[in-house]
Amino acid sequence: MSQEPRPRKQIHLAAHFPGVNNTTVWAVPPASPTTTPGRDAARHPALGSQIDFSSFEHLARTAERGLFDFFFLAEGLRLREHKGRIHDLDVLGRPESLTVLNALAAVTERLGLAGTVSATFNEPYELARRFASLDHLSGGRAAWNVVTTSDAFTGENFRRGGFLDRADRYTRAAEFLATARELWDSRPAGEPSRRVDHRGRHFTVRGEFGVARSPQGHPVVIQAGDSPEGREFAASAADVVFTRHGGLAAGRDFYADVKRRLPAYGRRPADLKIMPGVTFVLGDTLAEAQEQAAEIRRQQVSPQTALVTLEQVWGVDLSSYDPDGPLPDIDPDPDGELARGRVRIADPQAVADKWRALSRAKGLSIRETVIETTGRQSFIGTPESVAREMDDFVQGDAADGFILVPHLTPGGLDSFVARVVPLLQERGVYRTEYTGTTLRSHLGLPDPARPVRKD
Secondary structure, three states: OOOOOOOOOOOEEEEEOOOOOOOOOOOOOOOOOOOOHHHHHHHOOOEOOOOOHHHHHHHHHHHHHOOOOEEEEOOOOOOOEEOOEEOOOOOOOOOOHHHHHHHHOOOOOOOEEEEEEEOOOOOHHHHHHHHHHHHHHHOOOEEEEEEOOOOHHHHOOOOOOOOOOHHHHHHHHHHHHHHHHHHHHOOOOOOOOOOEEEEOOOOEEEEOOOOOOOOOOOOEEEEOOOOHHHHHHHHHHOOEEEEOOOOHHHHHHHHHHHHHOHHHHOOOHHHOEEEEEEEEEEOOOHHHHHHHHHHHHHHHOOHHHHHHHHHHHHOOOOOOOOOOOOOOOOOOOOOOHHHOOOOOOOOHHHHHHHHHHHHHHHOOOHHHHHHHHOOOEEEEEOHHHHHHHHHHHHHOOOOOEEEEOOOOOEOOOHHHHHHOHHHHHHOOOOOOOOOOOOHHHHHOOOOOOOOOOOO
């Protein structure tokens, strides 16, 4: 007896507001001579401010027009420093994420609103209250990207200071999230509230939660992390995993590894969505898209950025080196001053050896090596080829969808919504309208008030 073919999986999409790093391009790439003036304007929209509300609103409205699941904001608790100076790529004055999302709740109707907030330098009661408030104000569209903070630079802005070891960061984050859920669950719908009496290693919380149960019960929980600890934390507690984008084989391996961990926590594969962060470059031809992608990468990795990237691996001052010259012949110093307080690279010598081998094999300069080894462009091609490749990833169980990170602010998503979304709809793998009102309904996630089925 022949087996019925598996129904085609629906693709989930989210939009990441370009952050303060070298994903963002600060000048519009020049038009290709093969483009037409009318279409070129849509392909290269004007740049805007990284801090004005109008920029956040533009990207959010574009994502909602494209029927995306959610809009995603990163967060930084301190401007980054390098050699005692503010990093050139950081933007002063970026508004706090939850403040922006509450404002966006008033100018959007169905789009989910996701904010990155650290579990290392916050407290459960206050953060649970803020996310429950966003869920109320948005009608059930709130999401929390739970992250841990690793560097001592950020710790200097907080009373506790310093930073936690990796294991302690995840232990604190797990208890933080569990405590927040105790607070949200202490206000069951249609029932009297319950007092919370949490006494744990990291937190003691006693009393009644001050916000009524929100439309989703629990905001959607997003988690980013590829380490074994991160994967286990995601399987136990997250609704969405924000991961790096790799090749099809690597994506399948990650997808299978995380999904196989779910039954141990009484969860089904559909209860956790895996959505890599990806970029895209569209052209009328593959050659045009590749040409534009190469120009974008050159803008993303300036000579100064190339040296900064190299210094973060080598741990020492490399300002005397020529970015257009060969890689340093000295070995990295993992305890060098420039590594202080940063996320340590596990094996800087191995990274340096790999980069040197690549540089020798291809005759690459420092800048060219950094461009090749840190490239983040994921989908490059015509709208038709990008739609097909995205669909192949999802149908091939390498992802459940994607979080798009455009390289322009705020119009970098415009061309994707205009040119790729209709093709995904034609393939029958993407919604043609919102069918629910909450983010959980968009993602097909269970209501936290219902017991999770184990079949």
